[in-house]
Amino acid sequence: MPELPEVETIANGLRQGGSDGSPSLIHQAILSACVLWPRSIAEPAPSEFERRIAGQVITAIGRRAKYLVMQLSQDTLLIHLRMSGNLLVEPHNAEIPTHHRLLLFLQGGWRLAFNDTRKFGRAWLTNQPDQVLGRLGPEPLDPAFSAQEFYRRLQASRRQLKPLLLDQEFIAGLGNIYTDEALHLSKLHPLLTADQLDETQAAVLLDNIRRVLSSGIRHHGASIDWVYRNGDFQNYFLVYQRDGQPCRKCGATIQRLVVGQRGTHFCPVCQPTPEGGRPA
DNA sequence: CACGAGACCTGTTCGC
DNA sequence: TGCGAACAGGTCTCGT
Structure with a gap:
Protein backbone atom coordinates (compact mmCIF):
# COMPACT_ATOMS: atom_id res chain seq x y z
CA MET A 1 0.00 0.00 0.00
CA LEU A 133 18.34 4.23 6.41
CA GLY A 134 21.84 5.04 5.27
CA ARG A 135 21.63 3.79 1.71
CA LEU A 136 18.49 5.75 0.83
CA GLY A 137 18.68 8.35 -1.90
CA PRO A 138 17.55 11.97 -1.60
CA GLU A 139 14.19 12.89 -0.14
CA PRO A 140 12.18 14.25 -3.09
CA LEU A 141 10.38 16.95 -1.10
CA ASP A 142 13.59 18.23 0.50
CA PRO A 143 14.05 21.77 -0.87
CA ALA A 144 17.82 21.26 -0.66
CA PHE A 145 17.54 18.60 -3.37
CA SER A 146 17.99 20.68 -6.50
CA ALA A 147 16.97 20.15 -10.11
CA GLN A 148 20.64 20.41 -11.06
CA GLU A 149 21.50 17.56 -8.70
CA PHE A 150 18.60 15.49 -10.03
CA TYR A 151 19.78 16.09 -13.60
CA ARG A 152 23.32 15.10 -12.67
CA ARG A 153 22.08 11.83 -11.17
CA LEU A 154 19.91 11.08 -14.21
CA GLN A 155 22.84 11.69 -16.55
CA ALA A 156 24.90 9.17 -14.62
CA SER A 157 22.44 6.34 -15.38
CA ARG A 158 21.41 4.49 -18.50
CA ARG A 159 18.52 2.75 -16.81
CA GLN A 160 14.89 3.07 -17.84
CA LEU A 161 13.01 5.79 -15.99
CA LYS A 162 10.38 3.52 -14.42
CA PRO A 163 12.69 1.14 -12.57
CA LEU A 164 15.14 3.94 -11.81
CA LEU A 165 12.54 6.08 -10.05
CA LEU A 166 11.44 3.04 -8.05
CA ASP A 167 15.03 2.48 -6.91
CA GLN A 168 15.16 3.87 -3.37
CA GLU A 169 18.89 4.52 -3.65
CA PHE A 170 18.29 6.82 -6.61
CA ILE A 171 15.41 8.76 -5.06
CA ALA A 172 13.63 7.67 -1.89
CA GLY A 173 9.89 7.41 -1.40
CA LEU A 174 8.37 6.89 -4.83
CA GLY A 175 6.37 3.73 -5.47
CA ASN A 176 4.39 2.36 -8.38
CA ILE A 177 1.47 4.81 -8.23
CA TYR A 178 3.29 8.10 -7.88
CA THR A 179 5.97 7.10 -10.39
CA ASP A 180 3.42 6.40 -13.13
CA GLU A 181 1.57 9.62 -12.32
CA ALA A 182 4.72 11.76 -12.32
CA LEU A 183 5.92 10.33 -15.63
CA HIS A 184 2.56 11.02 -17.20
CA LEU A 185 2.46 14.63 -16.02
CA SER A 186 5.98 15.01 -17.41
CA LYS A 187 5.02 13.49 -20.79
CA LEU A 188 7.84 10.96 -20.44
CA HIS A 189 7.56 7.34 -21.52
CA PRO A 190 8.47 4.91 -18.73
CA LEU A 191 10.99 3.12 -20.96
CA LEU A 192 13.03 6.23 -21.76
CA THR A 193 16.51 5.91 -20.39
CA ALA A 194 17.62 8.44 -17.81
CA ASP A 195 20.50 9.80 -19.85
CA GLN A 196 18.09 10.70 -22.67
CA LEU A 197 16.58 13.55 -20.63
CA ASP A 198 17.83 17.07 -21.11
CA GLU A 199 18.14 19.53 -18.26
CA THR A 200 14.70 21.02 -18.84
CA GLN A 201 12.97 17.62 -18.87
CA ALA A 202 14.78 16.69 -15.67
CA ALA A 203 13.58 19.86 -13.96
CA VAL A 204 10.02 19.23 -15.15
CA LEU A 205 10.15 15.66 -13.88
CA LEU A 206 11.35 16.66 -10.43
CA ASP A 207 8.68 19.33 -10.31
CA ASN A 208 5.98 16.80 -11.16
CA ILE A 209 7.32 14.24 -8.67
CA ARG A 210 6.90 16.92 -6.01
CA ARG A 211 3.49 17.85 -7.36
CA VAL A 212 2.04 14.30 -7.19
CA LEU A 213 3.58 13.60 -3.78
CA SER A 214 2.25 16.86 -2.35
CA SER A 215 -1.14 16.23 -3.85
CA GLY A 216 -1.11 12.71 -2.42
CA ILE A 217 -0.32 14.06 1.03
CA ARG A 218 -3.02 16.71 0.72
CA HIS A 219 -5.51 13.93 -0.07
CA HIS A 220 -4.21 11.75 2.79
CA GLY A 221 -2.86 9.17 0.37
CA ALA A 222 -4.57 6.76 -2.00
CA SER A 223 -6.97 4.00 -0.96
CA ILE A 224 -7.19 1.30 -3.60
CA ASP A 225 -8.52 -1.76 -1.81
CA TRP A 226 -9.14 -3.24 1.60
CA VAL A 227 -5.78 -2.21 3.09
CA TYR A 228 -5.49 1.52 4.12
CA ARG A 229 -8.61 3.48 3.51
CA ASN A 230 -8.00 6.96 4.81
CA GLY A 231 -7.23 8.81 1.60
CA ASP A 232 -8.95 9.76 -1.61
CA PHE A 233 -6.07 10.44 -3.98
CA GLN A 234 -7.22 7.43 -6.02
CA ASN A 235 -9.96 9.67 -7.37
CA TYR A 236 -7.35 11.85 -9.02
CA PHE A 237 -5.28 9.18 -10.80
CA LEU A 238 -4.49 10.12 -14.40
CA VAL A 239 -3.03 6.78 -15.45
CA TYR A 240 -2.52 4.35 -12.55
CA GLN A 241 -4.82 1.34 -13.02
CA ARG A 242 -6.69 3.26 -15.71
CA ASP A 243 -5.61 1.03 -18.63
CA GLY A 244 -8.37 0.77 -21.20
CA GLN A 245 -9.88 4.08 -20.12
CA PRO A 246 -9.48 7.41 -21.95
CA CYS A 247 -6.59 9.70 -21.08
CA ARG A 248 -7.92 12.71 -19.19
CA LYS A 249 -5.62 14.97 -21.19
CA CYS A 250 -6.02 13.73 -24.78
CA GLY A 251 -8.65 10.98 -24.86
CA ALA A 252 -6.33 8.25 -26.13
CA THR A 253 -6.63 4.83 -24.46
CA ILE A 254 -4.35 4.36 -21.46
CA GLN A 255 -2.02 1.39 -21.94
CA ARG A 256 -0.48 -1.03 -19.47
CA LEU A 257 2.80 -2.85 -19.80
CA VAL A 258 5.07 -4.67 -17.40
CA VAL A 259 8.42 -3.06 -16.62
CA GLY A 260 10.69 -4.65 -14.07
CA GLN A 261 7.78 -6.90 -13.10
CA ARG A 262 5.65 -3.91 -12.12
CA GLY A 263 2.42 -2.93 -13.85
CA THR A 264 3.11 0.34 -15.65
CA HIS A 265 0.43 2.68 -16.92
CA PHE A 266 0.86 5.44 -19.49
CA CYS A 267 -0.78 7.34 -22.32
CA PRO A 268 0.72 6.36 -25.68
CA VAL A 269 -0.02 9.81 -27.13
CA CYS A 270 1.04 12.05 -24.23
CA GLN A 271 4.05 9.82 -23.53
CA PRO A 272 5.34 8.71 -26.95
CA THR A 273 7.45 5.58 -27.32
CA PRO A 274 11.15 6.42 -27.15
CA GLU A 275 13.32 6.37 -30.29
CA GLY A 276 14.39 2.88 -31.16
CA GLY A 277 12.13 1.55 -28.47
CA ARG A 278 9.76 -1.34 -28.87
CA PRO A 279 6.16 -0.23 -29.36
CA ALA A 280 3.87 -0.95 -26.44
C1' DC B 1 26.24 -2.38 -14.71
C1' DA B 2 21.53 -3.50 -16.07
C1' DC B 3 17.96 -6.66 -16.34
C1' DG B 4 14.91 -10.60 -15.42
C1' DA B 5 13.21 -14.17 -12.49
C1' DG B 6 12.14 -15.95 -8.11
C1' DA B 7 11.15 -15.32 -3.04
C1' DC B 8 8.55 -13.62 0.54
C1' DC B 9 2.85 -13.76 1.76
C1' DT B 10 -2.37 -13.45 1.69
C1' DG B 11 -6.36 -11.95 -0.45
C1' DT B 12 -9.38 -10.34 -4.27
C1' DT B 13 -10.88 -10.39 -8.85
C1' DC B 14 -11.41 -12.23 -13.38
C1' DG B 15 -12.10 -15.71 -16.98
C1' DC B 16 -13.89 -20.13 -18.16
C1' DT C 1 -20.85 -22.25 -8.15
C1' DG C 2 -16.06 -23.78 -8.57
C1' DC C 3 -11.37 -23.33 -9.65
C1' DG C 4 -7.18 -21.75 -11.29
C1' DA C 5 -4.69 -17.78 -12.96
C1' DA C 6 -3.48 -13.14 -12.64
C1' DC C 7 -2.79 -9.41 -9.94
C1' DA C 8 -1.75 -6.20 -5.80
C1' DG C 9 0.87 0.09 -2.75
C1' DG C 10 7.73 -3.29 -1.94
C1' DT C 11 12.21 -5.01 -1.62
C1' DC C 12 15.86 -8.54 -1.57
C1' DT C 13 18.85 -11.99 -3.77
C1' DC C 14 20.60 -14.61 -7.43
C1' DG C 15 21.91 -15.64 -12.22
C1' DT C 16 23.08 -13.97 -16.82
Missing part, protein backbone atom coordinates in the same frame (compact mmCIF):
# COMPACT_ATOMS: atom_id res chain seq x y z
CA PRO A 2 2.11 2.73 1.27
CA GLU A 3 4.29 5.07 -0.63
CA LEU A 4 5.61 8.34 0.73
CA PRO A 5 2.27 10.18 1.03
CA GLU A 6 0.55 7.31 2.83
CA VAL A 7 3.41 6.95 5.32
CA GLU A 8 3.44 10.71 5.85
CA THR A 9 -0.32 10.60 6.54
CA ILE A 10 0.10 7.75 9.03
CA ALA A 11 2.98 9.51 10.80
CA ASN A 12 0.93 12.71 11.07
CA GLY A 13 -2.00 10.77 12.49
CA LEU A 14 0.12 9.09 15.16
CA ARG A 15 1.64 12.44 16.10
CA GLN A 16 -1.66 14.29 16.29
CA GLY A 17 -4.08 11.66 17.59
CA GLY A 18 -7.21 10.40 15.89
CA SER A 19 -10.70 11.77 15.43
CA ASP A 20 -11.93 8.65 17.28
CA GLY A 21 -10.46 9.98 20.51
CA SER A 22 -7.20 8.06 20.26
CA PRO A 23 -4.38 10.14 21.69
CA SER A 24 -1.18 11.51 20.22
CA LEU A 25 1.60 9.00 20.79
CA ILE A 26 4.14 11.70 21.58
CA HIS A 27 5.37 11.41 25.20
CA GLN A 28 3.58 8.10 25.64
CA ALA A 29 5.40 5.31 27.42
CA ILE A 30 5.44 1.82 25.94
CA LEU A 31 4.51 -0.49 28.80
CA SER A 32 5.06 -3.75 26.96
CA ALA A 33 5.18 -5.30 23.51
CA CYS A 34 3.81 -8.48 21.99
CA VAL A 35 5.27 -9.91 18.79
CA LEU A 36 2.57 -11.95 17.03
CA TRP A 37 4.56 -12.83 13.88
CA PRO A 38 8.30 -13.18 14.59
CA ARG A 39 9.46 -12.49 11.04
CA SER A 40 7.89 -9.04 11.18
CA ILE A 41 10.77 -8.04 13.45
CA ALA A 42 13.92 -7.45 11.42
CA GLU A 43 16.07 -6.79 14.50
CA PRO A 44 16.77 -7.62 17.23
CA ALA A 45 15.41 -11.11 17.98
CA PRO A 46 11.70 -10.91 18.94
CA SER A 47 12.29 -11.76 22.59
CA GLU A 48 14.91 -9.04 22.92
CA PHE A 49 12.69 -6.64 21.01
CA GLU A 50 9.92 -7.14 23.58
CA ARG A 51 12.29 -6.82 26.52
CA ARG A 52 14.16 -3.81 25.25
CA ILE A 53 11.26 -1.65 24.05
CA ALA A 54 9.34 -1.96 27.33
CA GLY A 55 9.59 1.22 29.38
CA GLN A 56 10.80 3.44 26.56
CA VAL A 57 8.98 6.71 25.86
CA ILE A 58 8.04 7.90 22.38
CA THR A 59 9.67 11.30 21.92
CA ALA A 60 9.17 12.01 18.20
CA ILE A 61 7.45 10.54 15.16
CA GLY A 62 8.58 11.23 11.62
CA ARG A 63 9.18 9.71 8.23
CA ARG A 64 12.18 9.01 6.00
CA ALA A 65 11.25 7.81 2.51
CA LYS A 66 8.70 5.04 3.16
CA TYR A 67 9.96 4.34 6.68
CA LEU A 68 8.07 5.45 9.74
CA VAL A 69 10.62 6.69 12.26
CA MET A 70 9.70 6.67 15.96
CA GLN A 71 12.30 8.16 18.23
CA LEU A 72 12.23 6.47 21.63
CA SER A 73 14.05 7.41 24.80
CA GLN A 74 16.85 4.87 24.16
CA ASP A 75 16.38 3.51 20.65
CA THR A 76 14.78 4.27 17.31
CA LEU A 77 11.85 2.17 16.12
CA LEU A 78 11.73 1.96 12.31
CA ILE A 79 8.74 0.45 10.55
CA HIS A 80 8.45 -0.27 6.83
CA LEU A 81 4.89 -1.16 5.80
CA ARG A 82 5.84 -2.68 2.42
CA MET A 83 2.78 -3.82 0.45
CA SER A 84 0.00 -4.28 2.98
CA GLY A 85 1.07 -2.85 6.32
CA ASN A 86 -0.83 -0.35 8.42
CA LEU A 87 -0.57 1.16 11.89
CA LEU A 88 -3.61 1.53 14.13
CA VAL A 89 -4.21 2.96 17.59
CA GLU A 90 -6.82 0.87 19.38
CA PRO A 91 -8.18 0.22 22.86
CA HIS A 92 -5.68 -2.09 24.57
CA ASN A 93 -8.20 -4.84 25.24
CA ALA A 94 -9.97 -4.89 21.86
CA GLU A 95 -10.16 -8.23 20.11
CA ILE A 96 -7.01 -8.93 18.10
CA PRO A 97 -7.73 -9.05 14.36
CA THR A 98 -6.28 -11.86 12.25
CA HIS A 99 -3.53 -9.89 10.56
CA HIS A 100 -2.07 -8.03 13.52
CA ARG A 101 1.69 -8.75 13.70
CA LEU A 102 2.93 -6.55 16.56
CA LEU A 103 1.30 -4.82 19.51
CA LEU A 104 2.77 -2.03 21.62
CA PHE A 105 0.80 -1.44 24.81
CA LEU A 106 0.72 2.20 25.85
CA GLN A 107 -0.35 4.23 28.83
CA GLY A 108 -3.98 5.24 29.12
CA GLY A 109 -5.54 2.03 27.86
CA TRP A 110 -4.40 2.22 24.23
CA ARG A 111 -2.22 0.08 22.03
CA LEU A 112 -0.39 0.67 18.75
CA ALA A 113 -0.97 -2.25 16.36
CA PHE A 114 1.03 -3.15 13.29
CA ASN A 115 -1.37 -4.89 10.92
CA ASP A 116 0.09 -6.53 7.82
CA THR A 117 -1.89 -9.05 5.77
CA ARG A 118 0.92 -10.11 3.47
CA LYS A 119 3.64 -10.20 6.17
CA PHE A 120 6.14 -8.27 4.04
CA GLY A 121 6.45 -5.36 6.48
CA ARG A 122 9.32 -5.11 8.97
CA ALA A 123 10.20 -3.33 12.21
CA TRP A 124 13.69 -2.52 13.48
CA LEU A 125 14.56 -1.49 17.04
CA THR A 126 18.02 -0.03 16.90
CA ASN A 127 20.26 2.69 18.26
CA GLN A 128 21.92 3.00 14.86
CA PRO A 129 19.05 3.88 12.49
CA ASP A 130 21.49 4.99 9.80
CA GLN A 131 22.51 1.37 9.32
CA VAL A 132 18.98 0.83 7.98
Whole structure:
Protein backbone atom coordinates (compact mmCIF):
# COMPACT_ATOMS: atom_id res chain seq x y z
CA MET A 1 0.00 0.00 0.00
CA PRO A 2 2.11 2.73 1.27
CA GLU A 3 4.29 5.07 -0.63
CA LEU A 4 5.61 8.34 0.73
CA PRO A 5 2.27 10.18 1.03
CA GLU A 6 0.55 7.31 2.83
CA VAL A 7 3.41 6.95 5.32
CA GLU A 8 3.44 10.71 5.85
CA THR A 9 -0.32 10.60 6.54
CA ILE A 10 0.10 7.75 9.03
CA ALA A 11 2.98 9.51 10.80
CA ASN A 12 0.93 12.71 11.07
CA GLY A 13 -2.00 10.77 12.49
CA LEU A 14 0.12 9.09 15.16
CA ARG A 15 1.64 12.44 16.10
CA GLN A 16 -1.66 14.29 16.29
CA GLY A 17 -4.08 11.66 17.59
CA GLY A 18 -7.21 10.40 15.89
CA SER A 19 -10.70 11.77 15.43
CA ASP A 20 -11.93 8.65 17.28
CA GLY A 21 -10.46 9.98 20.51
CA SER A 22 -7.20 8.06 20.26
CA PRO A 23 -4.38 10.14 21.69
CA SER A 24 -1.18 11.51 20.22
CA LEU A 25 1.60 9.00 20.79
CA ILE A 26 4.14 11.70 21.58
CA HIS A 27 5.37 11.41 25.20
CA GLN A 28 3.58 8.10 25.64
CA ALA A 29 5.40 5.31 27.42
CA ILE A 30 5.44 1.82 25.94
CA LEU A 31 4.51 -0.49 28.80
CA SER A 32 5.06 -3.75 26.96
CA ALA A 33 5.18 -5.30 23.51
CA CYS A 34 3.81 -8.48 21.99
CA VAL A 35 5.27 -9.91 18.79
CA LEU A 36 2.57 -11.95 17.03
CA TRP A 37 4.56 -12.83 13.88
CA PRO A 38 8.30 -13.18 14.59
CA ARG A 39 9.46 -12.49 11.04
CA SER A 40 7.89 -9.04 11.18
CA ILE A 41 10.77 -8.04 13.45
CA ALA A 42 13.92 -7.45 11.42
CA GLU A 43 16.07 -6.79 14.50
CA PRO A 44 16.77 -7.62 17.23
CA ALA A 45 15.41 -11.11 17.98
CA PRO A 46 11.70 -10.91 18.94
CA SER A 47 12.29 -11.76 22.59
CA GLU A 48 14.91 -9.04 22.92
CA PHE A 49 12.69 -6.64 21.01
CA GLU A 50 9.92 -7.14 23.58
CA ARG A 51 12.29 -6.82 26.52
CA ARG A 52 14.16 -3.81 25.25
CA ILE A 53 11.26 -1.65 24.05
CA ALA A 54 9.34 -1.96 27.33
CA GLY A 55 9.59 1.22 29.38
CA GLN A 56 10.80 3.44 26.56
CA VAL A 57 8.98 6.71 25.86
CA ILE A 58 8.04 7.90 22.38
CA THR A 59 9.67 11.30 21.92
CA ALA A 60 9.17 12.01 18.20
CA ILE A 61 7.45 10.54 15.16
CA GLY A 62 8.58 11.23 11.62
CA ARG A 63 9.18 9.71 8.23
CA ARG A 64 12.18 9.01 6.00
CA ALA A 65 11.25 7.81 2.51
CA LYS A 66 8.70 5.04 3.16
CA TYR A 67 9.96 4.34 6.68
CA LEU A 68 8.07 5.45 9.74
CA VAL A 69 10.62 6.69 12.26
CA MET A 70 9.70 6.67 15.96
CA GLN A 71 12.30 8.16 18.23
CA LEU A 72 12.23 6.47 21.63
CA SER A 73 14.05 7.41 24.80
CA GLN A 74 16.85 4.87 24.16
CA ASP A 75 16.38 3.51 20.65
CA THR A 76 14.78 4.27 17.31
CA LEU A 77 11.85 2.17 16.12
CA LEU A 78 11.73 1.96 12.31
CA ILE A 79 8.74 0.45 10.55
CA HIS A 80 8.45 -0.27 6.83
CA LEU A 81 4.89 -1.16 5.80
CA ARG A 82 5.84 -2.68 2.42
CA MET A 83 2.78 -3.82 0.45
CA SER A 84 0.00 -4.28 2.98
CA GLY A 85 1.07 -2.85 6.32
CA ASN A 86 -0.83 -0.35 8.42
CA LEU A 87 -0.57 1.16 11.89
CA LEU A 88 -3.61 1.53 14.13
CA VAL A 89 -4.21 2.96 17.59
CA GLU A 90 -6.82 0.87 19.38
CA PRO A 91 -8.18 0.22 22.86
CA HIS A 92 -5.68 -2.09 24.57
CA ASN A 93 -8.20 -4.84 25.24
CA ALA A 94 -9.97 -4.89 21.86
CA GLU A 95 -10.16 -8.23 20.11
CA ILE A 96 -7.01 -8.93 18.10
CA PRO A 97 -7.73 -9.05 14.36
CA THR A 98 -6.28 -11.86 12.25
CA HIS A 99 -3.53 -9.89 10.56
CA HIS A 100 -2.07 -8.03 13.52
CA ARG A 101 1.69 -8.75 13.70
CA LEU A 102 2.93 -6.55 16.56
CA LEU A 103 1.30 -4.82 19.51
CA LEU A 104 2.77 -2.03 21.62
CA PHE A 105 0.80 -1.44 24.81
CA LEU A 106 0.72 2.20 25.85
CA GLN A 107 -0.35 4.23 28.83
CA GLY A 108 -3.98 5.24 29.12
CA GLY A 109 -5.54 2.03 27.86
CA TRP A 110 -4.40 2.22 24.23
CA ARG A 111 -2.22 0.08 22.03
CA LEU A 112 -0.39 0.67 18.75
CA ALA A 113 -0.97 -2.25 16.36
CA PHE A 114 1.03 -3.15 13.29
CA ASN A 115 -1.37 -4.89 10.92
CA ASP A 116 0.09 -6.53 7.82
CA THR A 117 -1.89 -9.05 5.77
CA ARG A 118 0.92 -10.11 3.47
CA LYS A 119 3.64 -10.20 6.17
CA PHE A 120 6.14 -8.27 4.04
CA GLY A 121 6.45 -5.36 6.48
CA ARG A 122 9.32 -5.11 8.97
CA ALA A 123 10.20 -3.33 12.21
CA TRP A 124 13.69 -2.52 13.48
CA LEU A 125 14.56 -1.49 17.04
CA THR A 126 18.02 -0.03 16.90
CA ASN A 127 20.26 2.69 18.26
CA GLN A 128 21.92 3.00 14.86
CA PRO A 129 19.05 3.88 12.49
CA ASP A 130 21.49 4.99 9.80
CA GLN A 131 22.51 1.37 9.32
CA VAL A 132 18.98 0.83 7.98
CA LEU A 133 18.34 4.23 6.41
CA GLY A 134 21.84 5.04 5.27
CA ARG A 135 21.63 3.79 1.71
CA LEU A 136 18.49 5.75 0.83
CA GLY A 137 18.68 8.35 -1.90
CA PRO A 138 17.55 11.97 -1.60
CA GLU A 139 14.19 12.89 -0.14
CA PRO A 140 12.18 14.25 -3.09
CA LEU A 141 10.38 16.95 -1.10
CA ASP A 142 13.59 18.23 0.50
CA PRO A 143 14.05 21.77 -0.87
CA ALA A 144 17.82 21.26 -0.66
CA PHE A 145 17.54 18.60 -3.37
CA SER A 146 17.99 20.68 -6.50
CA ALA A 147 16.97 20.15 -10.11
CA GLN A 148 20.64 20.41 -11.06
CA GLU A 149 21.50 17.56 -8.70
CA PHE A 150 18.60 15.49 -10.03
CA TYR A 151 19.78 16.09 -13.60
CA ARG A 152 23.32 15.10 -12.67
CA ARG A 153 22.08 11.83 -11.17
CA LEU A 154 19.91 11.08 -14.21
CA GLN A 155 22.84 11.69 -16.55
CA ALA A 156 24.90 9.17 -14.62
CA SER A 157 22.44 6.34 -15.38
CA ARG A 158 21.41 4.49 -18.50
CA ARG A 159 18.52 2.75 -16.81
CA GLN A 160 14.89 3.07 -17.84
CA LEU A 161 13.01 5.79 -15.99
CA LYS A 162 10.38 3.52 -14.42
CA PRO A 163 12.69 1.14 -12.57
CA LEU A 164 15.14 3.94 -11.81
CA LEU A 165 12.54 6.08 -10.05
CA LEU A 166 11.44 3.04 -8.05
CA ASP A 167 15.03 2.48 -6.91
CA GLN A 168 15.16 3.87 -3.37
CA GLU A 169 18.89 4.52 -3.65
CA PHE A 170 18.29 6.82 -6.61
CA ILE A 171 15.41 8.76 -5.06
CA ALA A 172 13.63 7.67 -1.89
CA GLY A 173 9.89 7.41 -1.40
CA LEU A 174 8.37 6.89 -4.83
CA GLY A 175 6.37 3.73 -5.47
CA ASN A 176 4.39 2.36 -8.38
CA ILE A 177 1.47 4.81 -8.23
CA TYR A 178 3.29 8.10 -7.88
CA THR A 179 5.97 7.10 -10.39
CA ASP A 180 3.42 6.40 -13.13
CA GLU A 181 1.57 9.62 -12.32
CA ALA A 182 4.72 11.76 -12.32
CA LEU A 183 5.92 10.33 -15.63
CA HIS A 184 2.56 11.02 -17.20
CA LEU A 185 2.46 14.63 -16.02
CA SER A 186 5.98 15.01 -17.41
CA LYS A 187 5.02 13.49 -20.79
CA LEU A 188 7.84 10.96 -20.44
CA HIS A 189 7.56 7.34 -21.52
CA PRO A 190 8.47 4.91 -18.73
CA LEU A 191 10.99 3.12 -20.96
CA LEU A 192 13.03 6.23 -21.76
CA THR A 193 16.51 5.91 -20.39
CA ALA A 194 17.62 8.44 -17.81
CA ASP A 195 20.50 9.80 -19.85
CA GLN A 196 18.09 10.70 -22.67
CA LEU A 197 16.58 13.55 -20.63
CA ASP A 198 17.83 17.07 -21.11
CA GLU A 199 18.14 19.53 -18.26
CA THR A 200 14.70 21.02 -18.84
CA GLN A 201 12.97 17.62 -18.87
CA ALA A 202 14.78 16.69 -15.67
CA ALA A 203 13.58 19.86 -13.96
CA VAL A 204 10.02 19.23 -15.15
CA LEU A 205 10.15 15.66 -13.88
CA LEU A 206 11.35 16.66 -10.43
CA ASP A 207 8.68 19.33 -10.31
CA ASN A 208 5.98 16.80 -11.16
CA ILE A 209 7.32 14.24 -8.67
CA ARG A 210 6.90 16.92 -6.01
CA ARG A 211 3.49 17.85 -7.36
CA VAL A 212 2.04 14.30 -7.19
CA LEU A 213 3.58 13.60 -3.78
CA SER A 214 2.25 16.86 -2.35
CA SER A 215 -1.14 16.23 -3.85
CA GLY A 216 -1.11 12.71 -2.42
CA ILE A 217 -0.32 14.06 1.03
CA ARG A 218 -3.02 16.71 0.72
CA HIS A 219 -5.51 13.93 -0.07
CA HIS A 220 -4.21 11.75 2.79
CA GLY A 221 -2.86 9.17 0.37
CA ALA A 222 -4.57 6.76 -2.00
CA SER A 223 -6.97 4.00 -0.96
CA ILE A 224 -7.19 1.30 -3.60
CA ASP A 225 -8.52 -1.76 -1.81
CA TRP A 226 -9.14 -3.24 1.60
CA VAL A 227 -5.78 -2.21 3.09
CA TYR A 228 -5.49 1.52 4.12
CA ARG A 229 -8.61 3.48 3.51
CA ASN A 230 -8.00 6.96 4.81
CA GLY A 231 -7.23 8.81 1.60
CA ASP A 232 -8.95 9.76 -1.61
CA PHE A 233 -6.07 10.44 -3.98
CA GLN A 234 -7.22 7.43 -6.02
CA ASN A 235 -9.96 9.67 -7.37
CA TYR A 236 -7.35 11.85 -9.02
CA PHE A 237 -5.28 9.18 -10.80
CA LEU A 238 -4.49 10.12 -14.40
CA VAL A 239 -3.03 6.78 -15.45
CA TYR A 240 -2.52 4.35 -12.55
CA GLN A 241 -4.82 1.34 -13.02
CA ARG A 242 -6.69 3.26 -15.71
CA ASP A 243 -5.61 1.03 -18.63
CA GLY A 244 -8.37 0.77 -21.20
CA GLN A 245 -9.88 4.08 -20.12
CA PRO A 246 -9.48 7.41 -21.95
CA CYS A 247 -6.59 9.70 -21.08
CA ARG A 248 -7.92 12.71 -19.19
CA LYS A 249 -5.62 14.97 -21.19
CA CYS A 250 -6.02 13.73 -24.78
CA GLY A 251 -8.65 10.98 -24.86
CA ALA A 252 -6.33 8.25 -26.13
CA THR A 253 -6.63 4.83 -24.46
CA ILE A 254 -4.35 4.36 -21.46
CA GLN A 255 -2.02 1.39 -21.94
CA ARG A 256 -0.48 -1.03 -19.47
CA LEU A 257 2.80 -2.85 -19.80
CA VAL A 258 5.07 -4.67 -17.40
CA VAL A 259 8.42 -3.06 -16.62
CA GLY A 260 10.69 -4.65 -14.07
CA GLN A 261 7.78 -6.90 -13.10
CA ARG A 262 5.65 -3.91 -12.12
CA GLY A 263 2.42 -2.93 -13.85
CA THR A 264 3.11 0.34 -15.65
CA HIS A 265 0.43 2.68 -16.92
CA PHE A 266 0.86 5.44 -19.49
CA CYS A 267 -0.78 7.34 -22.32
CA PRO A 268 0.72 6.36 -25.68
CA VAL A 269 -0.02 9.81 -27.13
CA CYS A 270 1.04 12.05 -24.23
CA GLN A 271 4.05 9.82 -23.53
CA PRO A 272 5.34 8.71 -26.95
CA THR A 273 7.45 5.58 -27.32
CA PRO A 274 11.15 6.42 -27.15
CA GLU A 275 13.32 6.37 -30.29
CA GLY A 276 14.39 2.88 -31.16
CA GLY A 277 12.13 1.55 -28.47
CA ARG A 278 9.76 -1.34 -28.87
CA PRO A 279 6.16 -0.23 -29.36
CA ALA A 280 3.87 -0.95 -26.44
C1' DC B 1 26.24 -2.38 -14.71
C1' DA B 2 21.53 -3.50 -16.07
C1' DC B 3 17.96 -6.66 -16.34
C1' DG B 4 14.91 -10.60 -15.42
C1' DA B 5 13.21 -14.17 -12.49
C1' DG B 6 12.14 -15.95 -8.11
C1' DA B 7 11.15 -15.32 -3.04
C1' DC B 8 8.55 -13.62 0.54
C1' DC B 9 2.85 -13.76 1.76
C1' DT B 10 -2.37 -13.45 1.69
C1' DG B 11 -6.36 -11.95 -0.45
C1' DT B 12 -9.38 -10.34 -4.27
C1' DT B 13 -10.88 -10.39 -8.85
C1' DC B 14 -11.41 -12.23 -13.38
C1' DG B 15 -12.10 -15.71 -16.98
C1' DC B 16 -13.89 -20.13 -18.16
C1' DT C 1 -20.85 -22.25 -8.15
C1' DG C 2 -16.06 -23.78 -8.57
C1' DC C 3 -11.37 -23.33 -9.65
C1' DG C 4 -7.18 -21.75 -11.29
C1' DA C 5 -4.69 -17.78 -12.96
C1' DA C 6 -3.48 -13.14 -12.64
C1' DC C 7 -2.79 -9.41 -9.94
C1' DA C 8 -1.75 -6.20 -5.80
C1' DG C 9 0.87 0.09 -2.75
C1' DG C 10 7.73 -3.29 -1.94
C1' DT C 11 12.21 -5.01 -1.62
C1' DC C 12 15.86 -8.54 -1.57
C1' DT C 13 18.85 -11.99 -3.77
C1' DC C 14 20.60 -14.61 -7.43
C1' DG C 15 21.91 -15.64 -12.22
C1' DT C 16 23.08 -13.97 -16.82
